[in-house]
Structures are given as C-alpha cells and as structure tokens.
Amino acid sequence: MSKDVFNPLLYLALVHYPVLNRRGEEIASAVTNLDLHDLARLACTYELPACYVVTPLKDQQDLVRRLTHHWLHNVGKELHPDRERALRRLRLVGSVESLSEEIRGETGRTPLLWATSAKRHPLGISPAQARRMQEERNVPGVLVLGTGWGLAPSVLERCHGFLAPIEGRGCYNHLSVRSAASILVDRFFRDVMNKDV
Amino acid sequence: MSKDVFNPLLYLALVHYPVLNRRGEEIASAVTNLDLHDLARLACTYELPACYVVTPLKDQQDLVRRLTHHWLHNVGKELHPDRERALRRLRLVGSVESLSEEIRGETGRTPLLWATSAKRHPLGISPAQARRMQEERNVPGVLVLGTGWGLAPSVLERCHGFLAPIEGRGCYNHLSVRSAASILVDRFFRDVMNKDV
Numbered sequence: 491m492s493k494d495v496f497n498p499l500l501y502l503a504l505v506h507y508p509v510l511n512r513r514g515e516e517i518a519s520a521v522t523n524l525d526l527h528d529l530a531r532l533a534c535t536y537e538l539p540a541c542y543v544v545t546p547l548k549d550q551q552d553l554v555r556r557l558t559h560h561w562l563h564n565v566g567k568e569l570h571p572d573r574e575r576a577l578r579r580l581r582l583v584g585s586v587e588s589l590s591e592e593i594r595g596e597t598g599r600t601p602l603l604w605a606t607s608a609k610r611h612p613l614g615i616s617p618a619q620a621r622r623m624q625e626e627r628n629v630p631g632v633l634v635l636g637t638g639w640g641l642a643p644s645v646l647e648r649c650h651g652f653l654a655p656i657e658g659r660g661c662y663n664h665l666s667v668r669s670a671a672s673i674l675v676d677r678f679f680r681d682v683m684n685k686d687v
Numbered sequence: 688m689s690k691d692v693f694n695p696l697l698y699l700a701l702v703h704y705p706v707l708n709r710r711g712e713e714i715a716s717a718v719t720n721l722d723l724h725d726l727a728r729l730a731c732t733y734e735l736p737a738c739y740v741v742t743p744l745k746d747q748q749d750l751v752r753r754l755t756h757h758w759l760h761n762v763g764k765e766l767h768p769d770r771e772r773a774l775r776r777l778r779l780v781g782s783v784e785s786l787s788e789e790i791r792g793e794t795g796r797t798p799l800l801w802a803t804s805a806k807r808h809p810l811g812i813s814p815a816q817a818r819r820m821q822e823e824r825n826v827p828g829v830l831v832l833g834t835g836w837g838l839a840p841s842v843l844e845r846c847h848g849f850l851a852p853i854e855g856r857g858c859y860n861h862l863s864v865r866s867a868a869s870i871l872v873d874r875f876f877r878d879v880m881n882k883d884v
Contacts, residue, residue, distance in 0.1 A: 512766070524721050528863040535862055536855035569709070572861045658876075659734035663768045666725040668867035672862070676870045679855075680877075 498621065499597065499630035500538050500678055502529055502671060503589055506545040508642035519638040523551050526580060527573070528668040529635075530544070534576040536675050539596075542545055542632075546584040554582055586634065586645055593630055601630040605649035606674065607640055608663050614654035617678035633674055635667050695818065696794065696827035697735050697875055698724055700786055701870060703742040705839035716835040718747050720754055723777055724770070725865040726832075731773040733872050736793075739829075743781040751779055783831065783842055790827055798827040802846035803871065804837055805860050811851030814875035820848070830871055832864050 504525055507518035526543060533541040543554055558577050560566040565575045583589045586603070593601045604620050605611075615623075624631045634641065634649060646652075654674050655663050665673070701722055704715035723740060724854050730738040740751055757763040762773045780786045783800070790798045801817050802808075812820075823830045829848060831838065843849075852860050853870050862870070 524865075528866055531862050532866050534855075534859045535853070546850075565739070573858070575859065576861065624826070656732070656873075658732035662731045662734075662772065664773065665728050665732050665869070666721070666865070668721075668863070668865050669725055669729050672866035672869040673873045676853075676873065 498628070498676065500536075500621075500624075501589070501593060501601065501632045502533055502538055502541040502675070503603075503632050503634045504529055504541065504543055504667065505586065505588065505634060505636050505641060505645060506543070506550065506638075507547070508644055509636045509638040510640050510642055512639050514639070516642045516644075517638060518545065518547055518550070521545060521553055521557075522637070523673045525637070525668060526554065526557060526577070527614075529671055530580050531573075532575040532672055532675055533579045536679060538579070539580045540579050540677070542581050542589040543585050544583055544586060544589065547574065551582055551584075554580070566603035586648055589632065593632065597630050599629045600605065601632050602627070603632050603634050603649040605641060605646050605652045606633060606635050606655075606670065607646075607652065608665070608670075609640075610655060611652035616654060616682055617674050620651060620653060621678050621682070633671065633678070635671055637667060645660050695825070697733075697818075697821075697872065698786070698790060698798065698827065698829045699730055699735055699738040699872070700783065700800075700829050700831045700863065701726055701738065701740055701834075701868075702783065702830040702833050702838060702842060703747065704744070705738070705841055706833045706835040707837050707839055709836050709883045711836070712842075713839045714835060715742065715744055715747070718750055718754075719834070722834070722865060723751065723754060723774070724834035725774075726868055727773040727777050728770075729869055729872055730776045733876060735776070735872070737776050737778045739759060739778050739780050739786040741783060741786065743858075748779055748781075751777070752827075783845055784874060786829065790829065794827050799824070799848065800827050800829050800831050801830050802818050802838060802843050802849045803830060803864070803867065804835075804843075804849065805852050807852060808849035811849045813851060815878055817848060817850060818875050818879070819854055830868065830875070832868055834864060
C-alpha cells in the first residue's frame with residue numbers, strides 16, 4: 491500500500507486538562523494506563539505519526555513516563571517488542587497549544603484540530619469530510635479526544651471543526667474514549683484504504 | 688431509524704477460556720474491568736442484544752458479578768444511569784457452547800460464530816461479508832473475541848467463519864481487543880447505517 495493512501499496526516503490527542511467532570515466543572519483528569527496503550531496501538535496500526543497525551547500536571551506527566559518506561563526499556567521491551575513499537579508514538583505535552591506548535595514545527599503546516607464529543611454540534615462533520623478538508627488544504631489534522639465528561643469549552647473554541655458523535659441505533663452514544671477513537675480513525679481512512687471492509 | 692436497518696442480530700463474546708498465552712499455551716485469562724465496560728457500552732451503542740463474558744472459573748465469575756453489581760444497583764446506578772443501561776447487556780457464561788445454546792433458545796436459530804484474530808486466515812472474510820451471510824441465511828451471529836494472545840484452536844474449530852484481521856498501514860496489527868471489537872462492529876453495520884460516516 492502506498493504512503494499516499496494514508497495521507498493526509500492524522501495525529502491523536504488525548505486531553506486530560508481542561509476537561510469537564512460530571513457536573514460540568516472544569517478539571518484535570520487522571521491518566522488511565524489502558525488509554526495510553528490502546529491509543530498508541532491504534533496510532534501504530536493506522537500509521538498515525540503520534541498520539542499526544544495532554545496534561546500540565548507534573549505528577550501525571552511523571553506517571554506517564556513511569557508507565558511507558560517499563561515498555562520502552564529492558565524486560566518490557568524484550569518480552570513485548572510490539573508494545574514498545576506502539577508506545578514510542580506517545581508524546582507528552584502540557585497543552586493543546588503545545589502540540590499544535592510541535593506539529594507545525596514538524597510538518598511546516600498548522601494542523602486542523604478536530605473536536606470530538608458525544609453531543610451533537612450543529613456544524614458537526616463526518617471523519618471522511620474532515621479528511622477531505624485536510625486533503626483540499628494539504629494540512630495535517632489532530633483528532634482531539636477528551637477524557638472525563640469531555641473537552642472543556644476553552645478547548646472546543648480552539649478547534650477548527652467538530653466531528654459528529656458516533657451514533658449507532660437510537661440515542662445511546664456513550665462509547666469509551668478508546669472505542670470512539672478507534673472507530674473515528676477507522677472511518678477517517680476508510681474511503682482511502684481500498685479494501686472490502 | 689427502523690429496526691430492520693440493524694438486522695441481522697449480532698452478539699459479542701469475550702472469551703477468557705480457552706485462550707493462548709504468549710508462549711502459545713492454552714490458559715484461562717483474568718477478566719479486565721475496562722473490557723466489560725467498553726464492550727457493554729459498544730453493545731448498547733450499536734444495539735447488540737448482549738455481550739457474553741466467557742469464563743468457567745468460579746472466582747472470575749464472582750469478580751464479574753461484583754464489578755457489575757456496583758453499576759447495576761444503588762449509588763452506581765444513580766450516578767451513572769447510562770453505564771447501568773450498558774452493563775445490563777453483559778451475560779456471564781462458562782463456555783462458547785453455552786452462549787450458542789442460549790442464543791438458539793432466544794432466537795430459535797443457531798448463530799454463526801465469527802472467529803476474530805490478529806493473524807491472517809486463508810478463508811478470512813470482512814465484517815460486511817459476514818453480515819451478508821447472516822442476511823442470506825437469516826440467522827444471528829456472534830463476534831467471538833479472544834483475550835490474552837488470542838482464541839485457542841478448540842474455539843476456532845467451533846466457529847463458522849474467520850474475520851480477516853484489521854489492517855491499517857503496513858504490517859502492525861496489534862490492536863487491543865477493545866479497539867478491534869469497536870472497529871469490527873462499526874464495519875459490520877457500516878453499509879446499513881445509511882449515514883455519511
């Protein structure tokens with residue numbers, strides 16, 4: 491499969507601050523070990539350059555470093571080389587602005603930030619539409635995922651577009667961030683994967 | 688959306704025994720709390736009738752009951768009614784044979800068991816092809832997911848078909864069972880969801 495098939499570039503960002511709690515208050519959420527593994531493996535499978543873990547909290551950043559160190563070195567790396575390959579795609583940043591800056595430095599282009607939510611937005615578009623917008627502008631994009639009860643308004647305001655929530659049958663759409671990210675990435679590339687899936 | 692849109696019926700089964708360990712030995716794996724939550728939420732979102740948790744181990748069955756009891760009753764139910772709705776779809780069984788029997792009793796039809804694996808199978812088909820086979824025969828189906836290092840041969844032998852592994856770019860396809868299940872269910876229903884996704 492040619493590299494072109496997987497352009498445009500898509501990055502993942504798992505935001506732990508600022509996000510909302512169940513009362514709609516702005517908080518910093520705790521990092522979940524399985525989120526890092528699942529999203530890193532997803533990024534590796536779909537050849538996404540990186541998955542950003544966004545948290546400004548020093549102790550949470552230290553936790554991420556401890557969690558990943560086991561897999562990137564010594565026995566973890568020896569026993570699970572596949573896991574090491576995936577976790578190498580994790581990047582730790584303190585804010586959404588930082589990752590946008592980093593991607594601009596890496597690609598020379600300002601990435602489009604795609605906000606994700608379980609709530610409908612009047613301007614919500616599909617992952618395929620987001621991909622086509624990136625293709626038209628020839629710019630990278632970032633799938634911005636919220637933990638807790640979702641992205642805070644201050645993050646949504648910085649995003650360039652909103653992805654429509656994943657809807658199955660009826661009105662239940664409370665997928666885990668792990669499931670939602672997996673389905674959105676698969677849908678983003680579906681039309682250009684050229685396979686009977 | 689009409690109910691027909693989501694026929695045929697698809698069930699999930701997360702197998703903890705018999706599965707393989709990293710050395711290819713047959714084992715019974717431990718239940719992972721987040722697997723139950725993610726798959727129950729996935730089943731609820733796509734209106735799958737149930738997600739079967741397959742383990743013959745009494746202590747693991749007790750663990751599943753304890754884990755789910757918190758969300759199905761009292762404070763868990765009050766604080767997270769959405770989670771309760773999802774976890775109600777979990778069903779505990781001791782074997783793949785038992786869930787096949789239960790679905791036959793529930794639907795009057797013997798379900799087709801679709802084996803999933805990260806390895807290619809010469810007869811592997813896509814989720815869409817599996818759906819079409821169910822539609823042609825008008826029978827329910829079960830997405831059989833393995834924990835650990837995958838389903839044991841004795842389970843594969845009982846399945847009616849093999850789903851091709853999810854392939855992104857290149858050869859890395861080590862998704863978590865949570866990600867793989869999410870993408871496979873979405874692909875299974877994609878053509879009949881009648882949405883621009």
